[in-house]
Amino acid sequence: MAFQIPRGTQDILPGEVEKWQYVEKIARDICRRYNYREIRTPIFEHTELFLRGVGDTTDIVQKEMYTFEDKAGRSMTLRPEGTAPVVRSFVENKMYGDPNQPIKLYYIGPMFRYERPQAGRFRQFVQFGVEALGSDDPAIDAEVIAMAMELYQSLGLKKLKLVINSLGDIESRKAHRQALIDHFQNRIHELCEDCQVRLEKNPLRILDCKKDRDHELMATAPSILDYLNEESRHYFEKVKAYLTKLGIPFEVDSRLVRGLDYYNHTTFEIMSDAEGFGAITTLCGGGRYNGLVQEIGGPETPGIGFALSIERLLAALDAEGVALPVSRGIDCYIVAVGEKAKEESVPLVHKLRKAGIVADKDYQDRKIKAQLKAADRLSAKFVAILGDDELAKEVINVKEMSTGEQTEVPLHSIVDYLKERLS
């Protein structure tokens, strides 16, 4: 084979792309109703943005970035996630000065992470995400979570689990961090190598370790929820209360630690329980990032958002056996027999299309039988047959494929006839 698609990327071909279009449409409809507006930021940014925004101790930055130098020697990175770029744009365009607060934004577009591809994991994948900037009302946390849940549910997914947690504010996190260090320090050598490093860099991440999950130190580790200060605790209670009011079931997992540094207060993940999903369970992840705007150089501004991958959403639909209502058949296929009819079929198919009918014709110089077969393959509802006989009588034979029933229609009224039958 001469050329191959780059590792971890995929072509989305006709037949599959309709599902994407459908999902994207539903996502946009939801955003419209919740009053979130689309923002489109570049596919690449200055590398520094992600170092600062995502955090330079995170896996994303340490080993997953697609970084390159441009011709002027600047370090650029294909965006690994959407929040940092949106916040950059928020600051750069001074959206904090907009009287319409909070600023509610969404994006749908490709993200890039340099990883070994496997089930549900790609080097280029598409994320749909929303960001609400400028409000620290717990109601907006609930709103954002509700949007993600609505997308999955409206598409027909049932086996969903919403898990939430609170990381608290800076003060709470500090207290918890110290408690973790105290807890693990003496016996840290019993944990895996990664955890030993984590103790120094980010002890919170030890709780998320898959290897040491069953170690007794894990079960007895101090829970962040016990270290939330009054304000943080109250905030978390409000978020949970709102979720309950919205009828959204959730479970609290104090070990839910997200992979990005910018989170505080509310964090959440939506997972799939569906069988046959491989090692992938997380469909959507998100949380609050009150310090991020400042980190990127803007005024102190609270923010919250989520991101989800369309690939995984589609995989979840597959796993649950949900079929999306995508159609691809055509309304009418013109079958032309003979030179004269073939010529006449060109303006005819054009006329149908202009009238809003999904129409096609043969371009392979096939015989009538093969043309009918082609029409069948295209799931044409009707076939309009034009030959010398019809031309002489100025009619056309319209055949309904599902019944085989055939009607002779005056050529000049073909559009009206089809529109009538198609409605």
Next chain:
RNA sequence: GCGACUAUGGCGAAGUGGUUAACGCACCAGAUUGUGGCUCUGGCAUGCGUGGGUUCGAUUCCCACUAGUCGCCCCA
């Protein structure tokens, strides 16, 4: 970054150190002279991921590379 498995026509899939590389689906043509879905007949890989090596001879054995799948790490 690490590990396991895999790589044969458009798709699925058998197979062998040596002579024409099964079969199924799809596709094309014909039986059916102007009518699809069923049936029958015929056609359809000088080629077995790429590059080396072993051998008289390799698609078959060995090595490397590339890619895929799954898993680890981590995540969307």
